[in-house]
Amino acid sequence: MKIRAFIFIILGIAFASPAFAVDSSIDLTQSTIGYASLVIFGLAYCLVMGEEYLQLRKSKPVLLAAGLIWMLIGYVFQQQGQIDVAKAALEHNLLEYSELLLFLLVAMTYISAMEERRLFDALQAWMVSKGFNLRTLFWLTGILSFFISPIADNLTTALLMCAVVMKVGGTNTKFINLACINIVVAANAGGAFSPFGDITTLMVWQAGLVSFNEFLALFIPSVVNYVVPAFIMSFFVPKIQPDALSEHVELKRGARRIVFLFLLTIATAVAFHGVLHFPPVIGMMMGLAYLQFFGFFLRKTLPSSLAKKKAHALEVHDDAALKRLGSVVPFDVFKRVSHAEWDTLLFFYGVVMCVGGLSLLGYLGSVSEVMYSEWNPIWANIVVGILSAIVDNIPVMFAVLTMMPDMSIGNWLLVTLTAGVGGSLLSIGSAAGVALMGAAHGKYTFFGHLKWMPVIAIGYVLSIVAHLMINGALFT
Numbered sequence: 134m135k136i137r138a139f140i141f142i143i144l145g146i147a148f149a150s151p152a153f154a155v156d157s158s159i160d161l162t163q164s165t166i167g168y169a170s171l172v173i174f175g176l177a178y179c180l181v182m183g184e185e186y187l188q189l190r191k192s193k194p195v196l197l198a199a200g201l202i203w204m205l206i207g208y209v210f211q212q213q214g215q216i217d218v219a220k221a222a223l224e225h226n227l228l229e230y231s232e233l234l235l236f237l238l239v240a241m242t243y244i245s246a247m248e249e250r251r252l253f254d255a256l257q258a259w260m261v262s263k264g265f266n267l268r269t270l271f272w273l274t275g276i277l278s279f280f281i282s283p284i285a286d287n288l289t290t291a292l293l294m295c296a297v298v299m300k301v302g303g304t305n306t307k308f309i310n311l312a313c314i315n316i317v318v319a320a321n322a323g324g325a326f327s328p329f330g331d332i333t334t335l336m337v338w339q340a341g342l343v344s345f346n347e348f349l350a351l352f353i354p355s356v357v358n359y360v361v362p363a364f365i366m367s368f369f370v371p372k373i374q375p376d377a378l379s380e381h382v383e384l385k386r387g388a389r390r391i392v393f394l395f396l397l398t399i400a401t402a403v404a405f406h407g408v409l410h411f412p413p414v415i416g417m418m419m420g421l422a423y424l425q426f427f428g429f430f431l432r433k434t435l436p437s438s439l440a441k442k443k444a445h446a447l448e449v450h451d452d453a454a455l456k457r458l459g460s461v462v463p464f465d466v467f468k469r470v471s472h473a474e475w476d477t478l479l480f481f482y483g484v485v486m487c488v489g490g491l492s493l494l495g496y497l498g499s500v501s502e503v504m505y506s507e508w509n510p511i512w513a514n515i516v517v518g519i520l521s522a523i524v525d526n527i528p529v530m531f532a533v534l535t536m537m538p539d540m541s542i543g544n545w546l547l548v549t550l551t552a553g554v555g556g557s558l559l560s561i562g563s564a565a566g567v568a569l570m571g572a573a574h575g576k577y578t579f580f581g582h583l584k585w586m587p588v589i590a591i592g593y594v595l596s597i598v599a600h601l602m603i604n605g606a607l608f609t
Contacts, residue, residue, distance in 0.1 A: 162495040166205050166206075170206075174488070176198075178195075190476045192480040196483045202486070202491065203486065203490050219493065222493045226485055229485065230481070233332070234478055236413065240417070242421065243398065246391050246424060248289075250391055251382055251383070251388065252391075257297050257382075258382040260297050264374065266373060267301075267305070267371055267375060270301060271312050272367065274294040274298060274312060274319075278290050279320070282321075283323050286324070287320035291317060292569070295573055298573070299573055306575075311366050311370055312370075313573050316565070317560070317563065317582075318358070323355065323359070324553055326349060326350075332530075333552045336530055336531070337534070337549050338406070339406075343542065348546075354597070355550070358557075358596035362591065365591075391424070394420070394424055398424075402414075484531075492535055505540070511547065514544060517529055517532075518548075518550075519558070522561075526562075526563070543605070547601075554596060557589055557592075558590060559583065566582065
């Protein structure tokens with residue numbers, strides 16, 4: 134393939150989005166406006182990739198770029214008398230974003246609530262206090278990351294496990310680096326077989342391309358993606374016994390019930406989508422009501438709960454229990470909403486609007502024609518996973534959803550898998566990796582991760598092979 138065509142494919146995948154098909158006779162791919170928009174987004178994304186070093190939140194450059202790109206689009210479409218076409222595309226992108234925004238906002242609120250009720254602190258204290266050796270801890274944090282990330286998100290899961298690794302690892306930089314790599318791979322692999330594990334899987338589910346149950350077909354390929362690199366890396370982790378640190382963490386009132394409500398919320402969203410064929414965000418917003426009513430219940434019953442706990446502590450002469458009465462504190466849902474990852478949500482808006490605008494300018498048709506007509510879809514989807522490690526899996530998955538190629542369910546599951554786990558190849562390829570570079574600064578680094586990329590690539594390849602073998606019937 135010619136170099137020019139290859140560059141065009143890279144740019145198209147990076148800049149396409151789920152803007153819908155519009156009837157526009159304007160092709161601006163070779164225009165000054167089109168090139169300017171590409172440059173604006175390219176510069177913004179360079180700033181995003183340098184977030185760790187510039188200390189500039191990633192939402193800022195893409196928000197500015199989105200505004201500039203749509204200003205250019207509005208100007209040129211108005212000059213051509215097709216402003217209604219641009220307006221329709223803009224409104225559709227806003228609708229797509231709003232559905233994902235509300236969905237993620239509810240999920241983040243629940244995760245924040247569980248964190249405030251000290252569930253994650255209790256899990257962390259339990260692992261640290263058990264006195265596991267470093268190799269056992271390596272496996273434990275990886276396995277927990279794999280199974281927690283499908284319910285929570287991979288970013289929250291990775292940060293939780295990293296805190297454990299940092300606490301017991303101390304100055305053992307080699308162990309911390311290996312353990313963080315293991316956590317990133319496990320969290321990304323675990324998120325690939327669940328609609329709630331990553332934004333990319335959520336997008337595919339909400340688009341109605343893969344049902345909730347069909348994601349489970351990716352479970353064994355995801356296991357392979359995690360276990361193979363972990364098995365190889367574990368031989369380089371010593372069986373040293375770190376000092377056990379004893380710490381008691383008392384859960385705040387209602388902690389376990391919030392977990393139950395979160396699971397109920399997930400079930401509600403699945404029911405709305407699978408039974409009523411409504412967007413799952415309706416079920417998630419209903420789930421937010423569950424949490425709000427529970428917060429109201431905690432506030433109303435606070436006096437009686439405090440009285441009972443104080444009476445019991447006095448009866449058994451437990452001074453420590455008296456000091457821990459703070460665990461009965463009430464719960465404020467709106468404070469939890471304010472603690473959502475707003476930088477991530479606003480970054481998501483910027484990406485959606487930027488790449489939606491670039492798609493409207495005409496950078497998508499040729500890319501779709503080359504990748505999913507001239508190439509075998511399997512190879513195209515494998516390349517998507519590799520690109521997600523360099524760019525970001527969100528715009529890459531947007532590109533595929535916008536192209537909406539005519540693929541079998543097996544290929545849609547394949548691109549979901551590759552976009553999800555492909556980010557593990559580099560530390561900058563996923564939100565989990567970027568977050569851990571900050572949390573374990575100087576101990577888990579880009580080059581420390583890059584050293585083990587061949588091992589991670591083995592897991593990537595074998596997971597694809599596992600999917601093709603196990604789910605081969607889904608490709609017909």
